Amino acid sequence: MDFRRVIEANRESYMDELFEVLNQKSISAQNDGIRECAELMMEKLKGSGIGHVELMETEIHPVVYGEYHVSDDAPTILVYGHYDVQPPGPIEEWESPPFEPMIREGRIYARGAGDNKGQIMAQIMAIRTYLEAEGELPVNVKFLIEGEEEIGSVNLDSFVAQHREKLKADLVYTSDGPMLPNGHPYVLLGVRGMLYVELALREADFDNHSGNKGNIVPNPAWKLMDLLHTMRSADGQVLIEGFHDTVKAPTEREMELIEKLPFDLEEVRRNVGHAGIEMTKAEYYRKLCFEPTFNISGFTSGYGGEGAKTIIPKDAKVKIDMRLVMDQDPDVIFELVRDHVAKHAPDVSVKKLGQMSPSRSSADLPFIEPIRKAAEASFGKKTFIQPSMGGSLPDAVWTKVLGTPSVVVPYANVDEANHSPNENLVVEHFYSGIETTCRVIAEMKHIKL
């Protein structure tokens, strides 16, 4: 199967197709060009040999759905991506107009070049390549390309729940986000979940003078801190009853994967802006992939300006974001937090500001290593498998709502500048991405499910 030869023969036309898509605005937050872009994506799917293509409405922006059916007995890959983009931001910081793609020094510059049009187009061009090389696909392929990712995938959960039968698959395959530094691909098997809460206490109707009223009116900053110290010990242990109960230890296989991951302590230090960080590779990935956090994103009470202001603040507020790991359920953890606060400081209000379930696909699945090899062969760079990212993405929509394993294999360079001016995609990553998807499809036919 000479995918690379087909890709080389079509370099220019594939790039033209991508440029056409990048040329079409599709800013979901501003509802600008969305429907035109959805139509264009349908055209690209049809033009690449996907037999069945349809537009499926949601409450905001439509999903572009495509399906290439081989046989009911063949494995099925569901490719997920999004055609909407972020607003371009400060236009004067762009070196070329965001919706007029341009190649400079081996990179395609345009809004959406990396996030996600360049990556989803690589997946679509892979179907075209595979068909030109082999005449037909060896597995069923479905495409779900949504138009609401950059506004939080607000309808994705309910869409997937509603169309569970239609979307049935053996693997959800996503290319989004950046690769590792120096162009190393990696296969991501999961994400941490998230629970974001705000605890607030209003003690008095106004700030009081710290002299005239000092010792008379209680201080809400102290009260909130006292509460926080019942929630977490000075050595960092979360003390909320039940918080750790469902935390799963990493498997042996996951620990093996971690041992193979790259690690450079100096780079970590630069990356977090803290020269004093000390940790081993195993610690680093264990803390990042398998341990929850209990982080303060903000604490505010009273006066924060220059110099002295002598007040007893009227209120205090803390924002806590917890990254959750398997199998912590954000709904359950929220109940635990609420119960804890009700018990220790009933005056303190608890507000949920966001949540996401953790999600992790098994490292033992038979297609994980073949996918790694497919990326390694296509990019010509050592390729890794990371059991989970530290951040949070709505991956549980696949693993929990659809009930299907999910892997993310980013094709974009680490400095893709997504969400920023001068977003870009390294030209060769587009082509290596096409080849990776072809190889993944080829491998999937060998998998015994």
Add this chain to the structure above:
Amino acid sequence: MDFRRVIEANRESYMDELFEVLNQKSISAQNDGIRECAELMMEKLKGSGIGHVELMETEIHPVVYGEYHVSDDAPTILVYGHYDVQPPGPIEEWESPPFEPMIREGRIYARGAGDNKGQIMAQIMAIRTYLEAEGELPVNVKFLIEGEEEIGSVNLDSFVAQHREKLKADLVYTSDGPMLPNGHPYVLLGVRGMLYVELALREADFDNHSGNKGNIVPNPAWKLMDLLHTMRSADGQVLIEGFHDTVKAPTEREMELIEKLPFDLEEVRRNVGHAGIEMTKAEYYRKLCFEPTFNISGFTSGYGGEGAKTIIPKDAKVKIDMRLVMDQDPDVIFELVRDHVAKHAPDVSVKKLGQMSPSRSSADLPFIEPIRKAAEASFGKKTFIQPSMGGSLPDAVWTKVLGTPSVVVPYANVDEANHSPNENLVVEHFYSGIETTCRVIAEMKHIKL
């Protein structure tokens, strides 16, 4: 001694003198009208029979000094006040121009009406009244009227230290600030001191993403809270070694005075804007007069706006103001705080933003009760003695630098709106203040020192 008759006979001329002073701008922060006002004050002293009057320079605005000498053997009262005023603030909020005094509904409206021109002029007019009634004063009287009070009395300590001999007295007598609600006068014997520190910790060079870096980079808000919890227990006890060592218990006489003070729990609740306050009179005054505070005036770290921002803050900062009681020395307490932080969290910086010594004159001094009676007779309202105020004033300049007992007897109404638009003084308080000073002078001659 019919002081009241003399006052009644001079109502209009006394008010004219006060209006002339209120008419003269004297904004120390803006150096506007200061010297003109100082000259005017000298004129008022001379015109009231003070034989020796002089202008004494400091590094910023001059002190107006006056002295009426009777005999080396007679007791000496040093009257302290200030002729400078706050800037008028938002001019559109004034119902009449701040430097054009006007009487409406029994109140004099003008910047400085209460703070402090109306009160210091009552003291000066008292000399005029006494001399008209009796022909001569029974005690030596000195006047120290400074021009830097509203910019923090920055040179007062060194001025008093430099002129210790000249300022020698048996009592420092000040009328400044507001009386109790409902026009009840009180004699204040002291103030709490103050130590204001800022603790800060910068952990990373920038805010980190709470997902991608969560558990990798330490959180400065947690670290600062952990430190704060080594400094104060959840039940409010200060845990810094030595902090309480020099705290003096109230004397029996002081506790008796407190029992006589007015107390209305509902009014306290309204006053602090907190309906849930529960305390007895004894608790209230003990906490306010005799116990130090360890208050957080501000704690800021990370994001404090609406909604969720997922960061690990780069830094955290807390402002602590401690009100100190006798005999806590702010220099010593600062060393204790610094040592404590160095021991428990050496990364945290400690900055001193302000300090003031506590000061309290003995309730056993023979002239305290006569002064109370003088105010009670003059204002015709039950008058109290409070061993200390909760707030801080530079009273230690008298009790420690000069080594002289000091009492404060405010003549201004509780709603004088000092430092605010529409500052005012109840007209009758001006006249009752004059009478009070006359009676205090009369009483002082009976005191065996």
